[in-house]
Amino acid sequence: MNTKATSVPTGVRRISAGRIVKYAAIALALFWSLAPVYWMLATSFKTELEATRIDPTPIPVEPTLANYIGLGGQSLPFFAFFFNSVISCLATAIIAVIIATPAAYSLSRARFRLRGPISYSVLLFRMLPLVVMLAPLYLLLLNARLLDSLAGLVVGFTTFGLPFAVWMMKSFIDAVPIEVEEAARIDGYPRWQILLRVVTPLILPGLLTTGTFVFMEAWNNLIYPITFMTTMDKQTLPAALVLTFTGQFKTDWGGMMAASTVTTVPLMIAFFAVQRSMVRGLTSGAVAGA
Amino acid sequence: MTAAAAQRSTKAAPARKNAERVPWIDWMVLPTVGVLAVVIGYPVIYTLVLSTTKYNMLDMVPPRYIGGGNYEHLISDPIFWTSLRNTVVYTFGSVIVSSLLGLALALLTESLTGWRFRSVRALLLTPWAVPFVVVAFLFRYMYLQNGGVINAVLLDVGLIDKPVLWLNNSALALPAIMAANIWAMMPFFFLLLSAALAAIPNEVIESARIDKAGTWSMVFHIKLPFLKSALFISSLLMIISNFNDFAKIWAMTQGGPGYSTTTLVIYVYWLAFENFDFGYASAIGVVWLVLLLVFALVYLRAIRMNP
Numbered sequence A: 001m002n003t004k005a006t007s008v009p010t011g012v013r014r015i016s017a018g019r020i021v022k023y024a025a026i027a028l029a030l031f032w033s034l035a036p037v038y039w040m041l042a043t044s045f046k047t048e049l050e051a052t053r054i055d056p057t058p059i060p061v062e063p064t065l066a067n068y069i070g071l072g073g074q075s076l077p078f079f080a081f082f083f084n085s086v087i088s089c090l091a092t093a094i095i096a097v098i099i100a101t102p103a104a105y106s107l108s109r110a111r112f113r114l115r116g117p118i119s120y121s122v123l124l125f126r127m128l129p130l131v132v133m134l135a136p137l138y139l140l141l142l143n144a145r146l147l148d149s150l151a152g153l154v155v156g157f158t159t160f161g162l163p164f165a166v167w168m169m170k171s172f173i174d175a176v177p178i179e180v181e182e183a184a185r186i187d188g189y190p191r192w193q194i195l196l197r198v199v200t201p202l203i204l205p206g207l208l209t210t211g212t213f214v215f216m217e218a219w220n221n222l223i224y225p226i227t228f229m230t231t232m233d234k235q236t237l238p239a240a241l242v243l244t245f246t247g248q249f250k251t252d253w254g255g256m257m258a259a260s261t262v263t264t265v266p267l268m269i270a271f272f273a274v275q276r277s278m279v280r281g282l283t284s285g286a287v288a289g290a
Numbered sequence B: 001m002t003a004a005a006a007q008r009s010t011k012a013a014p015a016r017k018n019a020e021r022v023p024w025i026d027w028m029v030l031p032t033v034g035v036l037a038v039v040i041g042y043p044v045i046y047t048l049v050l051s052t053t054k055y056n057m058l059d060m061v062p063p064r065y066i067g068g069g070n071y072e073h074l075i076s077d078p079i080f081w082t083s084l085r086n087t088v089v090y091t092f093g094s095v096i097v098s099s100l101l102g103l104a105l106a107l108l109t110e111s112l113t114g115w116r117f118r119s120v121r122a123l124l125l126t127p128w129a130v131p132f133v134v135v136a137f138l139f140r141y142m143y144l145q146n147g148g149v150i151n152a153v154l155l156d157v158g159l160i161d162k163p164v165l166w167l168n169n170s171a172l173a174l175p176a177i178m179a180a181n182i183w184a185m186m187p188f189f190f191l192l193l194s195a196a197l198a199a200i201p202n203e204v205i206e207s208a209r210i211d212k213a214g215t216w217s218m219v220f221h222i223k224l225p226f227l228k229s230a231l232f233i234s235s236l237l238m239i240i241s242n243f244n245d246f247a248k249i250w251a252m253t254q255g256g257p258g259y260s261t262t263t264l265v266i267y268v269y270w271l272a273f274e275n276f277d278f279g280y281a282s283a284i285g286v287v288w289l290v291l292l293l294v295f296a297l298v299y300l301r302a303i304r305m306n307p
Helices: A017-044 A066-071 A078-109 A115-127 A130-143 A150-174 A178-186 A191-220 A223-228 A237-245 A253-273 A275-287 B002-018 B023-027 B030-050 B069-075 B078-109 B114-129 B132-142 B149-157 B173-198 B202-210 B215-243 B247-252 B264-273 B278-305
Strands: none
Touching (some): A017 A253, A017 B078, A017 B114, A017 B132, A017 B173, A078 A115, A078 A150, A078 A191, A078 A237, A078 B023, A115 A150, A130 A223, A130 B030, A130 B264, A150 B030, A191 A253, A191 A275, A223 A237, A223 B264, A237 A253, A237 B132, A237 B247, A253 A275, A253 B114, B030 B278, B069 B278, B078 B114, B078 B215, B078 B264, B114 B173, B132 B173, B132 B247, B173 B215, B202 B215, B215 B278, B247 B264, B264 B278
């Protein structure tokens, strides 16, 4: 993959100023990317007093777990927030992938007349500003009595999750060689068996990647939960962070950073779990997609 | 990219020829169409309708048709124009800076191999896995006047002589949010461009090397042309998602101080859900939708013209 550069014979010239500058730049980039994350972790172990010192301490002087323990405490139902987020985002990811995959297969392989317009509208839907749909969606959920419910939230998340999933699954299915299916067809297998036994295993990594992406997008979403959820206990984790920690007078930054860390962990796990197939999914979808 | 596309079309062609028609494969698209019609089609049409009405939820009266009234109001609404300008600055500023940084990093890390490349890549991708709301709070904390690490470091180094109120200053607030946004977005460009770089055929690089192309001419004449379409498409995706960015701005400044960080999303949200002026909010949404569509069409056309 990256053999090009090393295939050049290394001479004295290679250990040059240019090389030092290059490594310094990479080191700087690593610092820029990681320092804020480190700062969040470090602060989450600081006492309230230490977190707001005028001269910040790089390493917690008296590390404490109080901020994390405080999250499980009396005033705020953090477990409920966490649970709400996981359930609504997971449900969105699963539903989106289940509905999107057959559609993606159809758009990738079938040749019906509306195929073009439908693929094009799905792409357009992907671009819609969520806030434009917010008011009608709010009224829709109000009439369906789904406001302030996780089901309503999932409906909201579907507005961006589904078009995205169709588009991404289509790029994964496009990458499956048609010959594989044809060979099975010549062997006389019925079409539905080809779908289940041949195609499905091949697109499994794609399903996982797409699902994770939808999950991440839903996890990142703030505008739907703060609009559709009116009971505090039913909020998602990111929305609860915004609604609870922005006190008018002072913010408990240690607790805030502990809560932030807890909000980040599920996303990090999901992200790094699919990192490898993500490169493929995104590049085939985003690079070759248009 | 073009090679891949060509390959795909030659693969698709025989399928079209000898595919026996299996109607239910066509119908598999229906669940998606149905769901999208309800959750997107209906709201979009309803927005179009609402935009021609005077409708404030608080008035407790049903929407009243006023034709283009909302659109006339919009033209003379200075906050609309401010938020449009902020949206453009925020979106394009963030995307341009983070794509250039991502490009530079992709080129810099290209010569790394094996575990070194993998670990550097994984570490550089970390900000991508931080939820937007957390990005917002993290930077808000780091920007603090008292106890903010950014001010503390800048004071120590001597770049400033008193703490700067980053988010409370109407000239600095938008750039400060953009810095956080760039931090969160750069990994996306880095990842896509790294992958596109790795996809450049080896022969191209080798033959350029035999022609004794220097580092810079290699980058400008060989690599950049190959990266162009990846760069275009990834910028388009990020421009669209930045147009819609609500979480970072709302959690950092809620659009303030004044209207200095009010973007179209924030303004529409504020109109609809703090003022409950659904009619006017919808009109702004429609205008914005049209702008976005025009932009996407022009952009895609531009890509198709130089493949």
